[in-house]
Amino acid sequence: MNVNEFRAEAHKMADRIADYYENISEYPVKSQVMPGEIIAQLPVSPPEHPESMTNIMADFERIIMPGITHWQSPAFHAFFPANSSYPSVLAEMLTAALGQQGMIWETSPAAAELEERVMEWLREMCGLPSNWTGVIQDTASASTLAALLTAREKATGFRINEEGFTSSDKLRIYCSTETHSSIEKAVKIAGFGRKNLVKIAVDQDFALIPEELEKAIMKDKNAGFLPVCVIGSIGTTGSTAVDPIEKIGKICSAYGIWFHVDAAFSGTALILPEMHHFANGLEYADSYVFNPHKWMFTNFDASAYFVRDPEMLIRTFEILPEYLKTKTRGQVNDYRDWGVALGRRFRALKLWFVIRSFGVDGIKEKLRKHISLAQWLAGKVLKSEEFELMAPVTFSLVCFRWRPGGIDDEEKLNELNQRLLNDLNASGKLYLTHTKLNGKYVLRMVSAQTYVEMEHIEAAWKLIGEMAEKINLSGIR
Amino acid sequence: MNVNEFRAEAHKMADRIADYYENISEYPVKSQVMPGEIIAQLPVSPPEHPESMTNIMADFERIIMPGITHWQSPAFHAFFPANSSYPSVLAEMLTAALGQQGMIWETSPAAAELEERVMEWLREMCGLPSNWTGVIQDTASASTLAALLTAREKATGFRINEEGFTSSDKLRIYCSTETHSSIEKAVKIAGFGRKNLVKIAVDQDFALIPEELEKAIMKDKNAGFLPVCVIGSIGTTGSTAVDPIEKIGKICSAYGIWFHVDAAFSGTALILPEMHHFANGLEYADSYVFNPHKWMFTNFDASAYFVRDPEMLIRTFEILPEYLKTKTRGQVNDYRDWGVALGRRFRALKLWFVIRSFGVDGIKEKLRKHISLAQWLAGKVLKSEEFELMAPVTFSLVCFRWRPGGIDDEEKLNELNQRLLNDLNASGKLYLTHTKLNGKYVLRMVSAQTYVEMEHIEAAWKLIGEMAEKINLSGIR
Secondary structure: OOHHHHHHHHHHHHHHHHHHHHOHHHOOOOOOOOOOOOHHHOOOOOOOOOOOHHHHHHHHHHHHHHHOOOOOOOOEOOOOOOOOOHHHHHHHHHHHHHOOOOOOHHHOHHHHHHHHHHHHHHHHHHOOOOOOEEEEEOOHHHHHHHHHHHHHHHHOOOHHHHHOOOOOOOEEEEEEOOOOHHHHHHHHHOOOOHHHEEEEOEOOOOOEOHHHHHHHHHHHHHOOOEEEEEEEEEOOOOOOOEOOHHHHHHHHHHHOOEEEEEOOOHHHHHHOHHHHHHHOOHHHOOEEEEOHHHHOOOOOOOEEEEEOOHHHHHHHHOOOOHHHOOOOEOOEOOHHHHOOOOOOOOOHHHHHHHHHHHHHHHHHHHHHHHHHHHHHHHHHHHHOOOEEEOOOOOOOEEEEEEOHHHOOOHHHHHHHHHHHHHHHHHOOOOEOEEEEEOOEEEEEEEOOOOOOOHHHHHHHHHHHHHHHHHHHHOOOO | OOHHHHHHHHHHHHHHHHHHHHOHHHOOOOOOOOOOOOHHHOOOOOOOOOOOHHHHHHHHHHHHHHHOOOOOOOOEOOOOOOOOOHHHHHHHHHHHHHOOOOOOHHHOHHHHHHHHHHHHHHHHHOOOOOOOEEEEEOOHHHHHHHHHHHHHHHHOOOHHHHHOOOOOOOEEEEEEOOOOHHHHHHHHHOOOOHHHEEEEOEOOOOOEOHHHHHHHHHHHHHOOOEEEEEEEEEOOOOOOOEOOHHHHHHHHHHHOOEEEEEOOOHHHHHHOHHHHHHHOOHHHOOEEEEOHHHHOOOOOOOEEEEEOOHHHHHHHHOOOOHHHOOOOEOOEOOHHHHOOOOOOOOOHHHHHHHHHHHHHHHHHHHHHHHHHHHHHHHHHHHHOOOEEEOOOOOOOEEEEEEOHHHOOOHHHHHHHHHHHHHHHHHOOOOEOEEEEEOOEEEEEEEOOOOOOOHHHHHHHHHHHHHHHHHHHHOOOO
16 A cells, blocks of 8 residues: 555545444444354465555445444443544544553653643643642553552662562552452452452442441451552542542541542543532542543543652663663653553644643533433432432432332342343443442443433433333233 | 534545655654644643634644654664554544444454454464464563463462462572563562573574573572572564574473563564474464564554463452453453553554555565665675674564774763764754664664665665764764
8 A cells, every 4th residue: 555545545444434434323332243154254374465445445334243242322321431523533543643651751752741730730620639640541450550659669768669569568459349440450460469458338328438447457467467559539430439439548647657549440530629518628639540530531542640659650660671771861751661551642622622622611511411311310219119229419410220110129220220221222322331349230321422402312211111111021020 | 622623534534644645754754843842832821712623733733733743654773663554544533433342252252252363363474383372462561571471370270360479489480691670570570579680691693591590590490499480582672683483482491481472573474484484392482572563564552462371361350240250251352451541542453454465465565675775785784884783683673783984982971872873863863773783782673664775774774874974073082
């Protein structure tokens, strides 16, 4: 392919992409293929000779598209979203073409300095403490791992980096029973051991009980453990519960424990003045993560990680081989020392495009719409005699379940709701997922996809009712 | 922005990108801005109101472009490349639009199954052991971390994941003095401690001396240490030295030690039959990484990680919260359990586009051209009386230095070569980097950029001679 052919193909691709967004509602939201169906259509061996883009794109349409679950469909209400948006896609096109690898300032001064500035913008937009410093990680998993490692090194005076764990290291990490699974993963990676992750009980709203935390810390200290880090959540994955950040922060501060706050999904809501009270107590946090790739219309991946003391972070990850030594070292941010990976894509560009194209007001407008859609849905659930709300609706997630005729048998209810979820997702008309809250099987419906409107939520609610009625009539109850 | 406006903007972007590639040689390869120059032009606060794409793109041209180091320029000879190519950019456009998040099969069956198949293609193309299983990681740093963690868990019967390090754990890792810095970083992250990374001496060609490795292992065993992992390199970062893989493999096999092979840059060369002898002994390896984003014309990031036993890898990373439980679990690859991050982009698509658009023959042709360009340059250096070759030229990297008039003062030579490098890079006409080999400051010139041709290497060699002559005439010698 030469540059002229590339130009023609890039125009075709621009149309293909715009067509996709124009007709996205015509695809089944959740891919309907069976395991193995895609791979069976892909040749076992790679082609020896070049193939035309026409052939490749024909196979894309025929083989790949049926295996796509449409995260960008406004009928996608599953998990948390991984949103794109028009300005973000444009930025990603440009990013791909520039092919920057911003491991150090010198290899892309624009990437380094734009990252510094957009992270300041995000800090200001969210009203985060003004002495925090930000860096883009790929995912919240990576941000959390960075937090745990920095906490580990701070607590041991950078001894584990140097000497490894020794017999005197009995380190403990704390989070609630509702905290995201990435914490456990990071605890294992960093060598703490899963048994040293202490899970604290939650209250009726699924928020960590601070008194229980303090008890656990004191008990561990008496038993010779060193409490290293507490993870609080603003918006858990199960139900977007908010832990009492200020109370936890004060406990951490009193005991000299690293306080990491995971606001991966819900953190974007702090942009709204009416939601900003959830940030109370963040001044006690040592590190904080939220993912613009979830609810801020920026292509996955883009995780915003903030720390109070960037020197601690850099000391944790720093390496300096000869081939990476530069004259500008010390005057600039060489972001390779701010996380696990050496190589780094130019992720700041899409954040810049999104923030400027929407404007802060435009982002607020979208967030308010999403929250109001969730409130509307929660109202419908509350008024319904067949459904019940299973957790407070704080942001744009509604946790509910079907409970026809006031059935009390929990096992039966779990079964019925599982059946309802499967039928709904098999329709291709929407995509929901589930969780368990207090052992109860619960449907999770998120109204936070970039281009979701009232019509999609209304249609979803109507379909949920119809599908439930169908199960009712089938006599399965 | 609505979808019609997006369509128009996407076409404009297609032209902007094609223009970029058409005129890429007109930009200074290495950005010529000073630290702080970009950020000073970026507003301190984000915009309240939406801005037009016209304004955003105008600022992109005015503020961002001068801060771009042009990794995609055929005059980029620094570090190792992070190559793009036309089909790769097209795939990235599509990837951005689809906005897949392939953490589990269900969230993108196409992403999961295409990944499985293209990894099989890469395995076949490179002639890697047919019983290996592949997975895409972001970078070699992440692949290496996965290797060290799996080695750690295998050696301890998955005890550290569960209980953390205990007093009985005296674990050791081995690599050569020339091995990449990502090993040290991973050793620290995984909790081994930098002091437990044993660096083995290299021979005159900068390859690990296997007898020294065996001695170190025996010494450690006698001292009560448990050797856990050895890292061998096919193509070190300094000089693309190749460690004796078969000999190291046999030692690892004899002592029951995990053997990880880092072929991040040079691994792509195994596609060539005439280079395939470097794969000898790979059957002893437990894990292996090479980066198609370096020398296989596929946008950063795309690191190909292969393991002999995927169950070990999965057991190392596995987590299974309720909200990620699916009916297809066990029948499909849920790649969230194959590495650090939970969320995953659809990286297989660009590999599929690149392999099909180039064809295996097309990739071979490019690799052979790049290797022949390096050979041509090495010949020029060898014939020159003013320059000397500093390491064997095995792939597409030439390590050389300027040594005018047979100067013997090493400090003076280091100074002169540093000066030469700075002048070359300040010209904006090419971008080289340096390393130190045996304490000597050495220029590294890579001829592996996707669209590099003989004319670029000839021009570079000419400029190097001219710049050296200029320094000569300035009397600095």
